Amino acid sequence: MKVDALSLDLNNYRFAVAQPDEAMAFNDLFEGEDVMSVARSLLHEGYRTNEVPLVVEEEGWYVVLEANRRVSALRALRDPSLVPNHRHKLEALVKRYQADADDLPDEIYVTVYPDRGSAAPVLARQHIGADKKSWGLDEQARFVLAQLAGGADVATLKATLTGIKDVPRLVRMGRVRQALHSTPFTDPALASYATGRELKMSAFEYAYKDRALRPLMGFEFDGDGNLVAQPRTPAQVAVLERLLRGFEVGELSTRKVLNDKKGADYAKLVDELQQLAGVVSPDAPAPIPTPPTPAPSTVGPPGTPPPGAPDAAPTTSPSGGGTDTKVPGAALVRPNHPDTKRKLYVTVDFSRLPSGLQKRFLELQRIDVEAFPAAAAMLLRSVVESSVKHHYAVRGDHRVSGTLNEVVRRLADDYKKVVKSLDKQISLLQNGLSPRLRPGSGDWFNAAAHDPNSVVNDQQVREAWQELEPLVRFLIQPPVSSTS
Structure with missing residues (x-):
């Protein structure tokens, strides 16, 4: 068959x-499975x-079930x-x-x-034996689930699947x-960490198999390994996190803590x-009874908190027809204002991005902007520039490259005055908003990276983000399908 038809x-x-398209699949294989070394081997x-x-032929396409690394290297060269x-x-490798x-x-x-079912035993022998680069336990698990989904x-x-010892x-x-x-x-x-490559199930199973920890997370399994319960409540999620x-x-990750039960x-x-989880250990001492609170000397209307107690905040009832009063004295917990945090308040979903870009988002989310404002500004620039390039790459246009100024120029050509909600951000990156060194502008990013006299502070980084x-x-965001 033609290589380009695979x-x-x-x-x-x-x-x-699962990857949304081939561009993402190519990137993932090259970054996560070292396909570049396969490409060098093919040349040598x-x-x-x-x-x-x-x-296997599926919907008119010939899909490679085995040898994705080799075929991707061949096609990429x-x-x-x-x-x-x-x-x-x-390109440099090919030229050389x-x-x-x-x-x-x-x-x-x-x-x-x-079909995939008829190929499954062959794949199992090759990748769960010693014939090919062995699948890890995560990969074997996905393979097994695919067979179960197919009716087995x-x-x-x-x-x-005799190559698998413990299905x-x-x-x-x-x-x-x-x-x-x-x-x-x-x-x-x-x-993102929990659903990505970095969390290895071979390590995490030390937690979900533990008899003391498993119920606190909410995991329960039947004899075949299928879930009968999983984390749902806030307490279970808190334990899991x-x-x-x-x-x-x-x-x-070293398993020392979870492996040493004593x-x-x-x-x-x-x-x-x-x-x-709100569970009281059986060895914990019994709580000391709290003496009853004396009745207040002044009684107000029903629902009025006693003197000295915080005001009760009304909340809408589930039916929407009235208000409920919080218990007097209960603490009302509110999130910190984003400008008081040492880290940026990142709310975008980057879980489906290529691993390299995901890692930059993770670093941006975790960097201490008070301690490292200049580094945070340069990291933010990288995230913005890389996001523009990713945006066009997944839409089939791989020509958008170069500096931040160059990629923003393309962005302006395509979206300015077309997507009105983006006009301000694009104008900011093009230095179209005053003052000239406004946080988030192209000049501000350039000064943070190249001007030895430029001083960046944490609040500027927050404002830029x-x-x-x-x-x-x-x-x-992923491309919108053209089919209805």
Whole structure:
């Protein structure tokens, strides 16, 4: 078959989540699976014809089920623009080894299977054995779930997928990963970490398999590994988030705490999580009875709090027909004002972006703008510039490149006075708003990066982000399908 007629599998088990299009799939494979080394190998050693890709025909497309890394490398060497994030490196590589690149085949042999189900046992033998680059446990779990979705059951998989030692374990891993995608997290950055490559299920299973911790998170499984309960309540989500933060910063990733059930650190962790979940340990001392509050000397109308108590804030009743009064003395917790926080208030959803751009958003969300305002400004510039390039790349235009000034010029040509809500942000980046060094303007970004006399403070960074966040949100949203 023609190499250019082969499509990458957007549901490749190597992906943490299914990719929306081929550009994203190419970027993910090159960044997460080191396909650049495969490309170099093809140039140095040539294409080996004894390794035949496995293909299935779906809706008129020939989709590569096995050999996505090799096919993506072969296609990218023929057309580097297919991989926006690595285009320049590929172009340089091809130029350096032009004769070898010209010798790469236009057509290759493939084996076509009638459907994914018939190809599954072959894929399992190759990637859960030693024939190919082995799938990790996350990839094996996604593979197993795909077979279950295709109509197989666990008993059948145990009998047919002999390379897998513990099918229910992989089902649990896959179901937990799916549950994390639908968990109502309170922290978008933590949600991105939980559903991305960085969280390894082989480590996190030390938490969800733990008899003391599992019920606090709300996870429960049947004998086949399928979920019968998952985190839903605020308390369960709070426990889950606390554990995920521990894995994210390395506190729990070594497994020492969770693997030492008799250790002081484990006992301390369980006690902390029980408090988050509102569970009283059976060993905790009985609470001391609170003496009754004396009746106030002055009684007001019904619903009036006693003297000295805070005013009760009215809240709309569920029916919408009146107000309820909060319990006198209850604390009313409000979020901190964004301008009082040491970190930026990032609310955009960047969970489906390429991993490189995701990491920049995560850094932007976590950087201490009071301690590192200049670094935060330069990171913000990178996020804005990269978001513009990503916006055009996923729409098939890989020519938008260069500096912030150059990509904003293209943005202005396409959207200024067309999408009215973006006029202010585009004008700001083009230095069209006064003062000249207004936070978020092109001149302000340039001064922060290049002017040795420029001084950036934390409030300027906050103002710049607040001005540009609506534009960034627009840029990273997926393209709208042209079909109805």
